Amino acid sequence: MMHNTLPEASEPMTAEKTAITLTDCxxxxxxxxRALQPIDLAIAGGETVVLLGPSGCGKTTLLRIVAGLETPDAGGRVLFNGEDVTVRPIERREVGMVFQSYALFPNMSVRQNVAYGLKVRRVPREELTRRVDDALEMMQIAELAERRIGQLSGGQRQRVALARAIAVRPRILLLDEPLTALDALLRDRLRVEIDSLLRGLGITAVYVTHDQAEAMALGDRVVVMSAGQIEQIGPPRDIYHAPATDFVADFIGTVNRVPAAALAGWGDEVDGAVLFRPEDAEIVSGEGAHLRGRVASSLFLGDRTRLVLESDGLLPVVVDTRRRETIRIGEEIGIRLKPGHLIPLPSAGREGQTC
Amino acid sequence: MSQRPALLLILLALPAGVVFLAFFLLPMARLVLIGASGEDGAAAYLSVLTTPRHLESMIATVLLSLAVTLAAVAVSTVAGVFLVRHRFPGRSTLVSLLTFPLAFPGVVIGFLVILLAGRQGLVGEVTKALTGDKMVFAYSMAGLFVGYLYFSIPRVILTVMAAAEKLDPSLEEAARSLGAPPWRVVADVILPALKPGLIASGAICFATSMGAFGTAFTLATNIDVLPMTIYTEFTLSANIAGAASLSVVLGLVTWAALALARNLSGSTVAAAG
Incomplete structure (x- = not known):
């Protein structure tokens, strides 16, 4: 079952990278x-794809279909490097999984947990020890090897789970909200580590999350999902700056939607709405403002201040500013949009998504 | 200030203390003394080793209880995990039916065994129709085994179901993703998680089987388990010291088994039975 040529200890797991193709799943x-509408998705070998969406959007179901924990409805097919694995059970798919709940075996020590997959595959003792040590080293938990699982913190547990998943040198790494159960500071640190781990291994990875910051930071491509369908597939920048649908525009980041007619001196196109991110409007005093409004709330975030403006007949507008002087609530200010930084209007309907 | 709560606590604990002393410690001490009051004195306690009939009875009881415990744990583990994992029509009715035997006294269970495998029993009728020979095993150790198994299963199955409800399904999925075939998932994930519950309920099974009397008494005739031996010594032979010493030994053996189970599981096992 396993790739038997042993790479150097420092070398990443498998030379050959596994591409995933889902058709009509x-x-x-x-x-x-209906958890998932029939969808097509192609993931290149070595690529990190993040499935992003609110809970119940079908992202976890999609991950479980790739893993082999769910079978797609009749007609759906899962291919690894062109080989049909649709009916192959998870224990023979050579995938590594990391769960939100860590899913570590409580009756085993850290070392036994990491060694489990190798033991099941009857890897010879010497090699097993070496590979377990490598995996522990890679996740910087070598000193925890003899601990019981109950003695570990959440962050340490997820490191053990990652070490356990990579010790068997899987073809694909599947991560199901691995950072959700951790507190914010730990989440940021581990996210950076997972990123460098995935880059270092060059392994094909599918990462499920509802956190857009995680998706932006980790994904080569992000698949935004809602209600069992794919809304958009693309690199994080495209998703953020050119959302394909209203759902994506609203789900990723904050977006302001102002009728063009309400903008003073906006020029010729006065039909429809203008969409822009809070950071793409600047506060101007006096002339040249596209829009004026009263400051309804002011939230100091350290590197910037987030203002919410109210003006008659419009939805509240959110604006970020890096100005240092305090802006009082109730004050009337003007903002100017950067014409080059508007969000192109997403098409109302969905585009046919093939990728 | 600090004396009043202490006094109050003593007052509150008094009823429990009185009950413990009057109905538990005193009769127990008296039983131990009576056990040593016969012609043989304290040597009566060794009768379980020296009198062949007593020794055989003790061995038979322990073996029967062990067999019942192992069978009950095996059957209930499979059934309990299945019942937790599957939803089907009539499931809740089935679960409540399985707990039925808890309500029956030993006599009723003995009666049920006779209905099943007695001289007029169902098994006899069927085997007679099939092979011409009537199979009757109600009045033997086999009948007793069936009866004890019947009332032991609910005790284990409820514990197994409670433990299986709490199993994290992602643990099994993790094991499978690492390449573990189904039997390894059972051995490495499911059984370790159920172990404390299995040991606790198995210990209760064992203790109950060691001391059960009603069923044996109903099936009677040639069954020689320790509670029956005690009854015979006490009523027919009027050997009160012998009966008392055997009772104390029975209690000690059962208590030792429970203590062993408690050590194995690392948690508290209620000494019931």
Whole structure:
């Protein structure tokens, strides 16, 4: 089952990278709920793809179909490097999994947990010890090897889970909200480490999250999902700056939507709405303002201050400023948009998504 | 200031203390003394080793209880995990039916065994129709085994179900993702998680089987388990010292088994039975 040529200890796991192709993969559960509309998705070998969406959008179901924990509805196919693995159970798919709940074996020590996959595969003792040590080293938990799972903090547990998943040198690494259960500071640190781990290994990875910051930071490409469908697939910058649908525009970051007619001196296109991010408007005093409004709230965030402006007949407008002087609530200010930084209007309907 | 709560605590604990002393410690001490009051004196306590009939009875009881415990744990583990994992029509009715035997006294269970495998029993009728020979095993150790198994299963199955409800499914998925075939998932993930519950409920099974009397008494005739031996010594032979010493030994053996189980599981096992 495993790749038997042993690379150097320092070398990443598998020379050959595994591409994933999903065709027509939908999922309807026994009680009739449609968790996933039939979708197509191609993931290149060595690529990190993040499935992003609110809870119940089908992202975890999609991950579980790739893992082999769910089978797609009839007609759906899962291919690894062109080989059909649709009916192959997870234990023979050579995938590594990391769970939100860590899923460490409580009756085993850290070392035994990391060694488990190798033991199941009957890897000879010497090699097993070396590979477990490598995996522990890579996750910087070598000194925890003999601890019981109950003695570890959340961050340490997720490191053990990662070490356990990579020790078997899987073809694909699947991560199901691995950072959700951690507190913010730890989450940021581990996110950076997971990023360098994935880059270092060059392994194909599918990462599920509902946190857009995680998705932006980790993904080569981000798949935004809602209600069992793919809304948009693309590099993080495209998703952020050129959302394909209203859902994506609203789900990723904050977006302001102002009718063009309400903007003073906006020029010829006065039909429709203008969409812009809070950081793409600047506060101007006096002339040249596109929009004027009263400051309804002011939130100091350290590197910037987030203002919410109210003006008659419009939805509240959110603006970020890096100015240092305090702006009082109730004060009337003007803002000017940067014409080059507007968000192109997403098409109302969905585009046919093939990738 | 600090004396009043202490006094209050003593007052509150008094009823429990009185009950413990009057109905537990005193009769127990008296039983131990009576056990040593016969012609043989304290040597009566060795009768379980020296009298062949007593020794055989003790061995038979321990073996029967062990067999019942192992069978009950095996059957209930499979059934309990299945019942937790699967939803089907009639499931809740089935679960409540499984707990039915808890309500029956030993006599009723003995009666049920006779209905099943007695001289007029169902098993006899069927085997007679099939092979011409009537199979009757109600009045033997086999009948007792069936009866004890019947009332032991609910005790284990409820514990197993409670433990299986709490199993984290992602643990099994993690093991499978690491390449573990189904039997390894059972051995490495499910059984270790159920272990404390299995040991605790197994210990209760064992203790109950060691001391059960009603079923044996109903099936009677040639069954020689220790509670029956005690009854015979006490009523027929009027050997009160012998009966008392055997009772104390029975209690000690059962208590030792529970203590062993408590050590193995690392948690508290209620000494019931």
């Amino acid at each position: 939908g999922k309807t559960f026994a009680d009739g709920t």
